[in-house]
Amino acid sequence: xxxxVVGPFNRVEGDLEVRLDVQDGAVEAAYANSPLFRGFEKMLxxxxxxxxxxxxxxxxxxxxxxQSVAAALALxxxxxxxxxxxxxxxxxxxxxxxxxxxxxTHFYLFFMPDFARPAYEGHDWYDEVxxxxxxxxxxxxxxxxxxxxxxxxxxxxxxxxxxHTLAIQPAGVxxxxxxxxxxxxxxxxxxxxxxxxxxxxxxxxEDFLALESRADLATWxxxxxxxxxxxxxxxxxxxxxxxxxxxxxxxxxxxxxxxTTRAGLWVDGQMGAFDPTSIVEHxxxxxxxxxxxxxxxxxxxxxxxxxxxxxxWCKAPRLDGLxxxxxxxxxxxxxxxxxxxxxxxxxxxxxxxxxxLLEIARTQIWLEEWVTALDPAQRFMGEFEVPKDxxxxxxxxAARGSLxxxxxxxxxxxxxxxIIAPTTWNFSPRDENDAPGPLEAALVxxxxxxxxxxxxxxxxxxxxxxxxxVCTVH
Amino acid sequence: xxxxxTFYDVMRRQGITRRSxxxxxxxxxxxxxxxxxxxxxxxxxxxxxxxxxxxWINGLECTCCSESFIRxxxxxxxxxxxxxxxxxxxxxxxxxxxxxxxxxxEEAIEKYKGxxxxxxxxxxxxxxxxxxxxxxGKPFVEQLRHVAKDAKAIISWGACxxxxxxxxxKPNPTQATPVHKVIKDKPIIKVPGCPPIAEVMTGVITYxxxxxxxxxxxxxxxxxxxxxQRIHDKCYRRPHFDAGQFVxxxxxxxxxxxxxLYKVGCKGPTTYNACSTVRWNEGTSFPIQSGHGCIGCSExxxxxxxxxxxxxxxxxxxxxxxxxxxxxxxxxxxxxGGIALHAAVSALxxxxxxxxxxxxxxxxx
Numbered sequence: 001x002x003x004x005v006v007g008p009f010n011r012v013e014g015d016l017e018v019r020l021d022v023q024d025g026a027v028e029a030a031y032a033n034s035p036l037f038r039g040f041e042k043m044l045x046x047x048x049x050x051x052x053x054x055x056x057x058x059x060x061x062x063x064x065x066x067q068s069v070a071a072a073l074a075l076x077x078x079x080x081x082x083x084x085x086x087x088x089x090x091x092x093x094x095x096x097x098x099x100x101x102x103x104x105t106h107f108y109l110f111f112m113p114d115f116a117r118p119a120y121e122g123h124d125w126y127d128e129v130x131x132x133x134x135x136x137x138x139x140x141x142x143x144x145x146x147x148x149x150x151x152x153x154x155x156x157x158x159x160x161x162x163x164h165t166l167a168i169q170p171a172g173v174x175x176x177x178x179x180x181x182x183x184x185x186x187x188x189x190x191x192x193x194x195x196x197x198x199x200x201x202x203x204x205x206e207d208f209l210a211l212e213s214r215a216d217l218a219t220w221x222x223x224x225x226x227x228x229x230x231x232x233x234x235x236x237x238x239x240x241x242x243x244x245x246x247x248x249x250x251x252x253x254x255x256x257x258x259x260t261t262r263a264g265l266w267v268d269g270q271m272g273a274f275d276p277t278s279i280v281e282h283x284x285x286x287x288x289x290x291x292x293x294x295x296x297x298x299x300x301x302x303x304x305x306x307x308x309x310x311x312x313w314c315k316a317p318r319l320d321g322l323x324x325x326x327x328x329x330x331x332x333x334x335x336x337x338x339x340x341x342x343x344x345x346x347x348x349x350x351x352x353x354x355x356x357l358l359e360i361a362r363t364q365i366w367l368e369e370w371v372t373a374l375d376p377a378q379r380f381m382g383e384f385e386v387p388k389d390x391x392x393x394x395x396x397x398a399a400r401g402s403l404x405x406x407x408x409x410x411x412x413x414x415x416x417x418x419i420i421a422p423t424t425w426n427f428s429p430r431d432e433n434d435a436p437g438p439l440e441a442a443l444v445x446x447x448x449x450x451x452x453x454x455x456x457x458x459x460x461x462x463x464x465x466x467x468x469x470v471c472t473v474h
Numbered sequence: 475x476x477x478x479x480t481f482y483d484v485m486r487r488q489g490i491t492r493r494s495x496x497x498x499x500x501x502x503x504x505x506x507x508x509x510x511x512x513x514x515x516x517x518x519x520x521x522x523x524x525x526x527x528x529x530w531i532n533g534l535e536c537t538c539c540s541e542s543f544i545r546x547x548x549x550x551x552x553x554x555x556x557x558x559x560x561x562x563x564x565x566x567x568x569x570x571x572x573x574x575x576x577x578x579x580e581e582a583i584e585k586y587k588g589x590x591x592x593x594x595x596x597x598x599x600x601x602x603x604x605x606x607x608x609x610x611g612k613p614f615v616e617q618l619r620h621v622a623k624d625a626k627a628i629i630s631w632g633a634c635x636x637x638x639x640x641x642x643x644k645p646n647p648t649q650a651t652p653v654h655k656v657i658k659d660k661p662i663i664k665v666p667g668c669p670p671i672a673e674v675m676t677g678v679i680t681y682x683x684x685x686x687x688x689x690x691x692x693x694x695x696x697x698x699x700x701x702x703q704r705i706h707d708k709c710y711r712r713p714h715f716d717a718g719q720f721v722x723x724x725x726x727x728x729x730x731x732x733x734x735l736y737k738v739g740c741k742g743p744t745t746y747n748a749c750s751t752v753r754w755n756e757g758t759s760f761p762i763q764s765g766h767g768c769i770g771c772s773e774x775x776x777x778x779x780x781x782x783x784x785x786x787x788x789x790x791x792x793x794x795x796x797x798x799x800x801x802x803x804x805x806x807x808x809x810x811g812g813i814a815l816h817a818a819v820s821a822l823x824x825x826x827x828x829x830x831x832x833x834x835x836x837x838x839x
Contacts, residue, residue: 061538160764
């Protein structure tokens with residue numbers, strides 16, 4: 001058996017190191033280490049609860065609105081208030097734009113450039129991939145960066161700036177859009193749809209959304225999506241990197257009539273309910289002190305000796321004692337979308353990318369509906385006062401999966417604040433029962449050629465989760 | 475290595491036409507506030523000077539600076555700067571991975587010894603011998619020292635590298651430390667903000683690449699061309715401050731009318747940055763325009779000044795012994811009071827914050 005340390009990984013958000021035990025040309029065991037700790041939960045203790053709205057988004061420069069929405073919902077839950085219906089729409093527009101942009105960043109800047117590596121020379125799709133996706137030079141990359149920057153005009157209009165938007169508050173949003181701004185946002189969305197249809201899908205969005213099964217998807221040949229599918233089929237990426245096949249979603253985008261996508265836990269073809277009280281964070285293999293606890297009870301105290309049993313700053317969240325994979329694919333599956341359910345049968349690298357492509361198309365259409373429904377004459381902000389004592393949870397769906405904030409207020413100050421980010425779920429270390437986290441499980445069996453220090457299979461599997469390492473540990 | 479590669483060579487190699495190149499030169503001059511006479515000077519510099527390499531490293535951070543940077547407003551300027559940077563080393567954007575990436579870094583250091591600019595995003599945590607941020611098996615602080623040793627100058631991107639930012643908030647669990655407190659023997663230019671505005675980032679780096687020197691800095695080490703203006707002085711809501719018209723609650727009628735956000739905690743009066751002029755997301759807007767006060771993210775210590783929603787109560791450093799309430803009363807009674815204040819304040823150009831002003835915990839008017 002040989003040991004291989006892969007990392008630091010570039011083209012992922014933040015720092016990551018993966019240790020692999022390799023036997024007979026394949027990964028036998030994997031250990032994910034998140035080597036970056038900042039201690040946000042410790043800084044929040046004692047602060048004015050409203051300051052969570054400014055501090056937590058700065059956990060991450062890529063999914064800052066997700067953190068901001070989670071903090072706002074946790075405060076709203078503690079204060080027993082709710083946003084007016086129009087504010088929910090505006091918050092969903094801000095959040096949807098960020099999630100959409102994150103998926104685009106992942107596909108064009110982080111994931112696809114791996115297929116332009118010299119190792120793939122000779123495949124009939126290779127030249128096309130090099131032209132479109134070579135890091136920092138590809139033609140499609142340029143188009144995507146420009147389209148993405150223009151899409152962010154919407155966060156400019158509603159949020160003032162991005163990243164680290166401040167507009168989302170517990171009882172609403174600070175900006176009531178004007179009629180002219182509503183029209184401007186609609187035209188921005190029209191522009192983004194043009195990019196999606198010209199580059200990513202090479203066809204009308206509705207055509208892609210009409211796909212219902214793996215077999216349908218396998219025939220898709222247009223756009224950058226088609227190019228990926230061609231490569232994926234030839235390289236067998238559907239069977240590579242299969243996770244625990246337990247998919248969790250808190251349900252995305254709260255609206256007056258409930259969440260836009262369903263919340264739940266899907267295990268081997270069975271849909272079940274999601275019970276937030278059954279979440280427990282284990283710390284036995286983390287460099288953390290304390291015992292396994294629900295986030296309302298848990299605390300964050302790094303083990304400064306970095307004792308031998310631990311190997312990551314990341315805690316290990318478990319639902320009913322078991323791991324769960326989160327992300328766009330999980331959301332599609334839990335929401336019962338036929339294409340997502342169909343690719344769930346594979347559950348590997350290709351399924352995760354397909355889940356994201358599907359969500360890109362769906363989110364564009366949601367955004368068009370939401371902006372159309374904005375009514376500048378209505379209220380966008382309600383009453384909010386920080387309660388003297390109380391506690392609340394803010395559960396949202398970030399681009400990379402389920403994000404939760406758990407907040408306890410005592411005497412008008414934050415007494416405890418715990419955060420579980422999407423990649424905390426996906427890239428968690430082993431737990432008390434020595435069960436590996438979803439990535440660690442997905443890496444088992446990945447082929448590793450002798451003397452290959454950066455095996456491509458490992459690169460594909462890791463990036464297919466779209467890890468956000470700065471969120472993971474925070 | 476006998477052939478000296480110039481900026482112009484690189485640009486042409488990247489498929490940028492002569493016409494676009496000249497356009498880039500005039501854009502650069504405009505962005506930096508230089509007159510048209512500078513255009514041929516910039517062009518000449520770029521045609522004859524060897525390309526200045528840039529190495530970009532990331533420490534304890536959230537990547538918001540990179541995020542901001544890749545959304546620079548002018549596609550041409552962004553493309554040019556981005557392609558020049560990516561030639562050397564950028565963890566977030568480059569193609570290579572793992573050992574190949576580390577090898578690329580070493581090669582760039584060796585090849586451009588003493589000549590490259592080091593751009594740092596994030597900062598080193600010093601607690602526990604730096605173990606809270608590990609890069610390639612070593613604490614980030616070691617990588618920082620290693621790469622800084624042979625750098626010509628250092629750019630500290632964002633509030634993290636410049637000041638510490640929120641990760642250095644009390645109790646600063648990892649002892650996150652700004653770059654200038656670790657590296658003391660190199661010229662350092664601070665480009666604070668959380669994140670800095672994209673146009674400010676491209677402007678600073680373009681200036682350094684073009685003229686091969688640091689731009690003029692203010693006393694805190696920030697480029698004066700972007701950080702010489704107080705947000706409050708260029709804010710489009712300023713007339714409402716002078717008229718004593720304030721938002722009292724997020725949901726009140728005054729918020730709809732776009733009144734001044736001072737009373738809900740806006741830090742515009744003590745913050746120096748280009749937000750109210752350059753604005754964000756390609757000039758679309760900025761926080762105050764979205765109805766939320768400025769949090770002062772380009773100022774040292776903005777994360778530990780009490781709540782972000784407490785108002786700045788004391789503006790005495792401007793020689794005006796008044797807070798907003800008094801200004802409002804004065805403006806109601808004396809015509810022209812606001813104008814006098816404005817003139818007094820505009821006369822001050824450089825940052826004089828810190829120690830003089832403080833933020834109170836009380837909320838009563």
